[in-house]
Every structure is written in C-alpha cells, then in structure tokens.
Amino acid sequence: MNRLIEFWPILKRLIKYAIPYKKKIILSFFLLISGATAEVLGPILISYFINNILSQHKFYLQVILIIVITFIILQILSVFFNYFQSIYFNKISVGIINKLRHDVMNSAIKQPIYQFDSQPIGQIISKVTNDTEAIKELYDTVAPTLFRSVTLIVIILCAMFTLEWHMAIIAMFIIPLVIIIMSIYQYYSTPLLRKVRYYLANINNKFNETINGMNVIQQFRQQNRFKKSIQNSSQLHYLARMKILKLDGFLLRPLLSLISALVLCSFILSFSCLKHEVFEVGILYAFITYLGRLNEPLISITIQQSILQQAIVAGERIFSLIDSQKQAYGKHKKRLKTGKINIKNLSFSYLEPQKNILDNINIDIPSKSFVAFVGHTGSGKSTLANLLMGYYPIKNGEIYLDNKPIKSISHCILRESILMVQQDPIILADTFLSNIALGKEISEDKIWETLKIVNLDSLVKSMPRGLYSILGEEGNTLSVGQKQLLSIARILVKNPKILILDEATANIDSGTEQLIQKTLTLIRKNTTLIIIAHRLSTIIDADVIVVLDKGKIVECGNHKTLLQKNGYYSKMYNFQLFKH
Structure with missing residues (x-):
C-alpha cells in the first residue's frame, strides 16, 4: 500500500x-x-x-x-x-x-x-x-x-x-x-x-x-x-x-x-x-x-x-x-544596439564555492573592438567566454551587454546577439545549406556570398549537389580547417553584435589561419571580437590583450605595451617565438 x-x-x-x-x-x-x-x-x-x-x-x-x-x-x-x-x-x-x-x-x-x-x-x-x-x-x-x-x-x-x-x-x-x-x-x-x-x-x-x-x-x-x-x-x-x-x-x-x-x-x-x-x-x-x-x-x-x-x-x-531546474533568462526582448561589454567584480566557481575559477574580474570592452584573452591552461579563459555566452548563471558580480545586465536579457536576444566559434565546431550530418542557415530563412545568394568570403565557394561548387550536398556525420568529409571556415560562415550570415572565438585557430594550418584572419578583419567592422588564443601570433593586432592567471587578471594592454612590461605576456610570447 x-x-x-x-x-x-x-x-x-x-x-x-x-x-x-x-x-x-x-x-x-x-x-x-x-x-x-x-x-x-x-x-x-x-x-x-x-x-x-x-x-x-x-x-x-x-x-x-x-x-x-x-x-x-x-x-x-x-x-x-x-x-x-x-x-x-x-x-x-x-x-x-x-x-x-x-x-x-x-x-x-x-x-x-x-x-x-x-x-x-x-x-x-x-x-x-x-x-x-x-x-x-x-x-x-x-x-x-x-x-x-x-x-x-x-x-x-x-x-x-x-x-x-x-x-x-x-x-x-x-x-x-x-x-x-x-x-x-x-x-x-x-x-x-x-x-x-x-x-x-x-x-x-x-x-x-x-x-x-x-x-x-x-x-x-x-x-x-x-x-x-x-x-x-x-x-x-x-x-x-x-x-x-x-x-x-x-x-x-x-x-x-x-x-x-x-x-x-x-x-x-x-x-x-x-x-x-x-x-x-x-x-x-x-x-x-x-x-x-x-x-x-x-x-x-x-x-x-x-x-x-x-x-x-x-x-x-x-x-x-x-522537472529539472531550467536556467532562468531575462525578459528584455529588444535587440542590442551595440556590442559593448562591461564586466564588474565577476567571480565564479563551478561546484566548490570556496574555489573560484574567476576571481574579481573587471573589464570594459568598447563596441566593435578586438579583445584577446590569453593565459595558461586553467587560467579561466574559456569559463569567462561561457559566462559571456550566458551558459552559466552568475552569482557574484555582473556582466553588462549594451549597458543591460546579462541576466535581464531574454534567451532569444542573447543567442541572436552573441555567438561563439569553438575549437571543435559541431557539424550536422545534413546539407551545406542547412549547416549554414541552421533553420533560418536565408537566401542562397546570401549564402554563396558568405562562402566566397570564407573561401569555401570552390569546395561547394565541386560537390555533386552543391549547397544541397550532404556532409558526413560530424562533418567527417571536411578537414579541420574547412569545419572552422564553415562555422565562421554561420556567423557571417547572422551578423551578431559580439563574436567569441574559443581557440578557433589552434588546430589549423597557417594558410587557413590567414583566411580566417582576413575574414575576422571584415567581421570587426560591425562586431565586437573576442578571441581566446594560445597561438599569440594571431592576436598581435588586438586592441586589448587581457592576460589571466589562476582566474585573475594579471596584465592588460596592447601587444606592444605588454612586451615592454616584460611580464607574463612577454614571457609567453618569447617562449612561443623561440619555440618556432
């Protein structure tokens, strides 16, 4: 009973x-x-x-x-x-x-x-x-x-x-x-x-x-x-x-x-x-x-x-x-006008409250600027990117997007305004067209224009059914570099206010890297660009380079200024330069 x-x-x-x-x-x-x-x-x-x-x-x-x-x-x-x-x-x-x-x-x-x-x-x-x-x-x-x-x-x-x-x-x-x-x-x-x-x-x-x-x-x-x-x-x-x-x-x-x-x-x-x-x-x-x-x-x-x-x-x-708890989002449904980011007194931990992954982070990022986060493995770079994406609820501190607290912004506006290209992009076992449009009504002309920008147009034209060619599971018919270029093409058709690249150039050759750099130069005209990079040669032109160590900001400035300081960044850069 x-x-x-x-x-x-x-x-x-x-x-x-x-x-x-x-x-x-x-x-x-x-x-x-x-x-x-x-x-x-x-x-x-x-x-x-x-x-x-x-x-x-x-x-x-x-x-x-x-x-x-x-x-x-x-x-x-x-x-x-x-x-x-x-x-x-x-x-x-x-x-x-x-x-x-x-x-x-x-x-x-x-x-x-x-x-x-x-x-x-x-x-x-x-x-x-x-x-x-x-x-x-x-x-x-x-x-x-x-x-x-x-x-x-x-x-x-x-x-x-x-x-x-x-x-x-x-x-x-x-x-x-x-x-x-x-x-x-x-x-x-x-x-x-x-x-x-x-x-x-x-x-x-x-x-x-x-x-x-x-x-x-x-x-x-x-x-x-x-x-x-x-x-x-x-x-x-x-x-x-x-x-x-x-x-x-x-x-x-x-x-x-x-x-x-x-x-x-x-x-x-x-x-x-x-x-x-x-x-x-x-x-x-x-x-x-x-x-x-x-x-x-x-x-x-x-x-x-x-x-x-x-x-x-x-x-x-x-x-x-x-019945499991869903992440709460805000109710603000107006599109963001700018890609301005302000991070105030941000601290964050995953499971152990006493062990902060990020500790009292304060950054002001102007709209349409190019900012790079660098640091050794475990310094908190990817965690910060995930918080900017709204993947985790913030308990200590605040992130403002276009002067609005991120917790007040609705899910649809958040996903429309800020996008991320990951180190291992997810490619669907679907057509080229579907992988770029991702369910949105986007004209083929716009997609061809985007493919030309990322230098994938010749590859698509060489395929038997063009845009309607089916890619293999997880995009196994594409190289690592082509996957990255495809993931960037997704971004270009959406035109977000903020774009984050999380180690997006870590596994690609120098030729593909140059293509991506040219594409990013175009994106910077309308978008705030945030790059998380191990390969420091890709961020020399960044407006601001933020150096993280054990969840704290230890240095901040452009490439030239940081080299002159002869601190964390200078050691990391010289080590990579010497290694190559």
Whole structure:
C-alpha cells in the first residue's frame, strides 16, 4: 500500500497523457468488454449442451446446429473485438509516446549547459529512448491487459454465481491469495527494476563514450579495457535481470498455477462428496473451463504488474529530467544596439564555492573592438567566454551587454546577439545549406556570398549537389580547417553584435589561419571580437590583450605595451617565438 501511494503521483502524471485520447479509449474499452463477454458466453453454451442434450440423449439436430453456430459466432466476435481493441490501444500508445518523447527531448534541449557537464550523455539518451519505450508498454500492454483481465474475472465470477454459487465461493478464495502474491512481488521487484534501468542507461553511456572515442581507444590499444568495462556493466545488468526472472518464475505462473490446481481439487472433492443432484456434469465442465480462464487473467495481472513497475520506474527517471531546474533568462526582448561589454567584480566557481575559477574580474570592452584573452591552461579563459555566452548563471558580480545586465536579457536576444566559434565546431550530418542557415530563412545568394568570403565557394561548387550536398556525420568529409571556415560562415550570415572565438585557430594550418584572419578583419567592422588564443601570433593586432592567471587578471594592454612590461605576456610570447 505504501509503495502504491509512493508511485501514485508518477502514475497519475502518466495517465494524464491519455486524456486527449478519451473518446478512442472509451471505444477501445467497449470493444474489449464485448470481446470478453463473447469469450465467456461460450462455456455456458457447452454447459447447456452437456446438461440438456448430451446427458439426456436428446439429439435434436436443429438445436445442436443453433448451439454450434452460436458458439462459432461468439468465438469469431471475440477475435474480431480483441483485434480491433488491440489496434486502437496501440494507436493511442504510439500517440502518447510521441508526445512524451517530445516533452522529454524539449526538456533535454532546454537544460542548462552545466547539466551536460555533470551528467553522462548516455543517461539522457537512455531516458529519451529506452525509458519512453518502457512507458509505451503501459498504454499498449498493461492498461488493456489489466482492464481485459479484470473484466474477464468479473464476468466469469458472475457466470459462476449464476450457475452454482457454492462452487463460485470456493473459486473466490483465489483472489485474496493473488493480491498477497502481488504485494510480495511489488515489494521485492521495485528496487531490482530501478537497478535494471540504471544499468541499462550505464551501458548506453559506455557505448556512446566508446564509439565517440574510438580513435583514441585504437591509437592507445585500449580495446580490451573498454571491452571489459562494457562487459562488467552488462554483467551487472544481466544479474539484476536474472533476479527479476527468478522472482517472476517463483511468484507468478508456478505459484498461481498451484493455487488454481488446489481450487480445482476442491471442485472435484465437492462434486464427489455431495449429492449428484446438487451439481450437474455440465456445471462441473463449465467451472473447470472458467477456472482455467480465471487463472489466465490472474496470471496476466501479476505479470503486468512487473511491466507496470518498469514503466513507473522509467517515469521517475523521465520526470526527473522534465522537472529539472531550467536556467532562468531575462525578459528584455529588444535587440542590442551595440556590442559593448562591461564586466564588474565577476567571480565564479563551478561546484566548490570556496574555489573560484574567476576571481574579481573587471573589464570594459568598447563596441566593435578586438579583445584577446590569453593565459595558461586553467587560467579561466574559456569559463569567462561561457559566462559571456550566458551558459552559466552568475552569482557574484555582473556582466553588462549594451549597458543591460546579462541576466535581464531574454534567451532569444542573447543567442541572436552573441555567438561563439569553438575549437571543435559541431557539424550536422545534413546539407551545406542547412549547416549554414541552421533553420533560418536565408537566401542562397546570401549564402554563396558568405562562402566566397570564407573561401569555401570552390569546395561547394565541386560537390555533386552543391549547397544541397550532404556532409558526413560530424562533418567527417571536411578537414579541420574547412569545419572552422564553415562555422565562421554561420556567423557571417547572422551578423551578431559580439563574436567569441574559443581557440578557433589552434588546430589549423597557417594558410587557413590567414583566411580566417582576413575574414575576422571584415567581421570587426560591425562586431565586437573576442578571441581566446594560445597561438599569440594571431592576436598581435588586438586592441586589448587581457592576460589571466589562476582566474585573475594579471596584465592588460596592447601587444606592444605588454612586451615592454616584460611580464607574463612577454614571457609567453618569447617562449612561443623561440619555440618556432
């Protein structure tokens, strides 16, 4: 009972998804009841035939034909009704799961970036795929089976009491025993089912990690280690599943079959000990038939309990994602007029409040200026870029864009006004056109003009279908430099107020770097440009170079001024110059 109360809120939320299909569900239930009724009426006809025709040797051909034809019609109707109710329930379940998957995916897309930093991607994928599939069975298997089973039990018991109430009371003893078995099963199966869902998600996560890192795995000959890791996860999943199967094997069909056998023995003893006038042979036949049919829905109910448990556990995981806290954005929806940035007393930490990644950062960046952030690995450069993008909520200090606090700016204006080119740009397995437009209505002329600026026009023209050529998964048909140029082409068609390049030239050749530098010179006419760079030769022309060390600004000025100071920047620059 406690577990039922615990699960009720989740079950209630899952049931709410069925409300739009109310009329179809009513029709499906009508078909289901009709099929169950037709199925139960068959043994009554046979009982009548045994008692009134066979036992009395009154073989009237017309009556026998009517009984046979009626019996066949009832069986056909039962098949007909059960077929269509199954079709309807499956249509309903697919529609509900489509809506649920939409909600889960919509929630996953709206998750703050820091959620993806702390949560394995495979876990999220498992929620969208495996968990929603488990919930699908709630609608297309559990609900119709439970309703059909309960309907059959009620109709069978009514038929039993109509035929002979003494034996019906004996049959009734099976129901409380089944309820006890179901309660015991629920108690032991729930924690096991939670483990199964967790282990399955863990397997998905390991497969995702292995496939994405295949180059590194093969390069460092780590195949056996990753194979063992997946085998261990699979073994844990297997052991948990085996425990559930053992539980099913003991508490479900064998135990219920034993109880049914005991009830059947009670029928036979009652028939043998009492006067034959009390029980007729036809009634005994009907009761034996009904007992077999009563046994099946009781077993079905208990088996469905297992699937119901899995659906509820999957629902817990899905609703934990849907209900997870979303990042709050402001309500300001007016476009930014300038690319001016002011950072005031900004401090930031990820998980440990006492360990700041950024410590009391103060910078004023005029609109349309070129600013570079430099520093050793771990100095806080990328963290600062992510905060400018609005990926993380700011708790200490403030960032102003165009004199407006970043927390007051709406998500759509933020994403429209400030864009980032990353070191490893994401390329979709789609057309060149789709990768540049990204869902926006942009003319082909504008895209060709942009491709010419970034020197990709000749590459696109050489492809069989031009702009409509499909790029491989993650853009594997393009070189690293071409991916970077493509990601910059995305920026040029959007014309943002602020552009951030996070190590965008770290992995490309000098020729491609020069192309990017020319493109950035054009961008600077209308956009505030912020570059995070390890290769200091790319930022010599920056208006301001901000040097970070351990989350603090240690130097600030242009290239010439910083070299004269002979400090952090000078040492970094001379080291790179000497190395090359």
